[in-house]
Structures are given as C-alpha cells and as structure tokens.
Amino acid sequence: GVIKTGNVCVPIYYVPALHDTFATAAKAFDGIIVRINPGQLSGEDQTAFDGLMRDCIALGIPVWSSPDVQIQMGAKDALCKIANLNCGLPDTLAYYDNDTFITGFKKTMAYQPRVIKQNRGSSGEGIWIIKLKEKEYCAHYGDASLEDSDMLDMMEANDNHQEFHTVGEFIEWCINGRPGGKCDAWTSKGTGAYLAGGKEAGGQVIDQRFCPRIVEGEVRVLTSGPTCLQLIHKKPAEGGISAVLGTGSTYTFYGPDEPKYADLKRKLFDEDLPKIM
Incomplete structure (x- = not known):
C-alpha cells in the first residue's frame, strides 16, 4: 500500500550488535513501519529498540506502530x-x-x-x-x-x-x-x-x-477505523491448532465485502465496535 501511493520502502533488519548503525539509518527516513513483534527480541534488546523508536518519534518521524501503542494494545488482559x-x-x-x-x-x-x-x-x-x-x-x-x-x-x-x-x-x-x-x-x-x-x-x-472449532481456523479483520479493508482466513496445518505464521498454516485473503463473513462483520462493526471506539 505504501509503495502504491508512490513512496519507496527499504527493508532494514535490526541487529542488536549494530544498534548504533541502525539508529543512524532509521533517523534518515521519513517514516518507519515496525515489523518486530513484542517479545521477539530479548529484554535488553527490546528496551534498546523501543527507546530508539521513541527517539525517532521525538524527532517527528512517524513510527507505525509505536512501542507504547504496541504495549497498550497488545496487553493480553x-x-x-x-x-x-x-x-x-x-x-x-x-x-x-x-x-x-x-x-x-x-x-x-x-x-x-x-x-x-x-x-x-x-x-x-x-x-x-x-x-x-x-x-x-x-x-x-x-x-x-x-x-x-x-x-x-x-x-x-x-x-x-x-x-x-x-x-x-x-x-x-x-x-x-x-x-x-x-x-x-x-x-x-x-x-x-x-x-x-x-x-x-x-x-x-x-x-x-x-474453542475446539479453532481447527477450522480464525478470521483476521483488517480495519481503518470503522471501515473493513480486508478479511484473512487463517487455517492451522492439519493436526495443528495454531494459525501463527511459521506453523504451516494456510492464509486465504478476501475482500471487505465477502458474503460468507457478512454476519461476522455485522456483529463486529455494528454491535461491538461502537462499544469500543
């Protein structure tokens, strides 16, 4: 989506041992899309990376999503x-x-x-x-x-x-x-x-x-505010019960108006989201 709007995306891998080099490069960009999930880095490395992202935000560089948003939105409670x-x-x-x-x-x-x-x-x-x-x-x-x-x-x-x-x-x-x-x-x-x-x-x-029907998969709903952008059916590999990436699960992508998920969308967007947003 970013590329389609005429922007350039450059993938950069974060290597903790090269933190300072990464920091110099990161601060030269107009925006940063973070693809590191919380917990994928060790404690000290995660703290250092989060601190760098906060520094970038302080410099006026947009970071999606910021460490604080990830912490608040990602809390399992x-x-x-x-x-x-x-x-x-x-x-x-x-x-x-x-x-x-x-x-x-x-x-x-x-x-x-x-x-x-x-x-x-x-x-x-x-x-x-x-x-x-x-x-x-x-x-x-x-x-x-x-x-x-x-x-x-x-x-x-x-x-x-x-x-x-x-x-x-x-x-x-x-x-x-x-x-x-x-x-x-x-x-x-x-x-x-x-x-x-x-x-x-x-x-x-x-x-x-x-929920035993997890073997049938789960549906991820991508939204922008109250607008559905895409639905993704994530089905676990045969014999598995997790659809996390790397477990052999199958992902099927649907447009926002897919009929089979009409009831799911109604419950989510008409009944649930107004109570959250």
Whole structure:
C-alpha cells in the first residue's frame, strides 16, 4: 500500500550488535513501519529498540506502530475487557499474582480444556492449549480443583509442539520458568516466568476456555477505523491448532465485502465496535 501511493520502502533488519548503525539509518527516513513483534527480541534488546523508536518519534518521524501503542494494545488482559462482546469469551480471567493464578487455574482446568496465555509477545510462544491427560472434568465450574500431581496434555501455539507435565510443573513454569532451575525437561523454545515483575512490568497470565472449532481456523479483520479493508482466513496445518505464521498454516485473503463473513462483520462493526471506539 505504501509503495502504491508512490513512496519507496527499504527493508532494514535490526541487529542488536549494530544498534548504533541502525539508529543512524532509521533517523534518515521519513517514516518507519515496525515489523518486530513484542517479545521477539530479548529484554535488553527490546528496551534498546523501543527507546530508539521513541527517539525517532521525538524527532517527528512517524513510527507505525509505536512501542507504547504496541504495549497498550497488545496487553493480553484486553481480552478481559472485551469478554462480554460478540468477539469475546465471558469466562476470560486475568491473573497478576502467583496465588490468584494457582487457585484460579486449578479450578478452571478441572472444569474444561483451557488456553493459557502469557502477556508478552504475539508469535504464539507462551500460549498453551491445555487438556487433562487422564482425569475426568468436573460437571460444573467450581465443583473441583486439581492437585499438583494431575497430568496435563499441552500444546504450544508458536510451533504446535506437545508436552506432558503435571499441574505443579506447569505452575512452576509459569511462575519461575527456566531461571528457577526446575524446568530443564521442558522442550518449549520459551523461558516461562510469565508473572515475573508483576502487573506493572507486564507480568500476567490470561485464562480462557478452549474453542475446539479453532481447527477450522480464525478470521483476521483488517480495519481503518470503522471501515473493513480486508478479511484473512487463517487455517492451522492439519493436526495443528495454531494459525501463527511459521506453523504451516494456510492464509486465504478476501475482500471487505465477502458474503460468507457478512454476519461476522455485522456483529463486529455494528454491535461491538461502537462499544469500543
């Protein structure tokens, strides 16, 4: 779209070791489109990159999207704020401290399969689809609470890999992660410790029900304000349940007036968006 309007786009890769060189180049452009998702860089590197983007903004260079917008819009507890809209799930919970997480997760997981999401990043790392491996679910929410020894069947959304851990081991992963020294057996590419730093530092865990129709895919709606620009059907690879890029998922692109998504658009644009914007 930028090129079609007569502008020139130059892709530049950010290499942390060449930060100063990148900074000089970045400040010479009229605008910057950031294609680095939060969490793709390590903590110190992300901080340095975000600081540079803020410097560019201070110089009058537009940055899409700015670090602060990404932080505010990307926080997973936004899912709690839309829980009662058509596009949300009413039983979405957010945990900001260890005790609330332990108590809440043991109760929700005893009732139905869940999706547990860390706050940081948007590439699927730290998003777990979890089912009970052997134990039966309780009939009603709150009827039971899991024990630390109960086994979980888990799949991570960034690469659809599967792991089996006890409830206690998963809690240890979420609270202390690899730095705690008790998670060496995990094959995840991540490091855990999702609650580290507390709410102020972005430490949080989101707990939602698992929607089994995810195997049919999800629809991304691209908008400019209240105007639909494009719809994208993202279908997971066969046997997978995540449509994140790099997992073999299939993307199908549709125009804004695609008939099959008319009801989705009506609910989103006529009913939900007026309550948000």
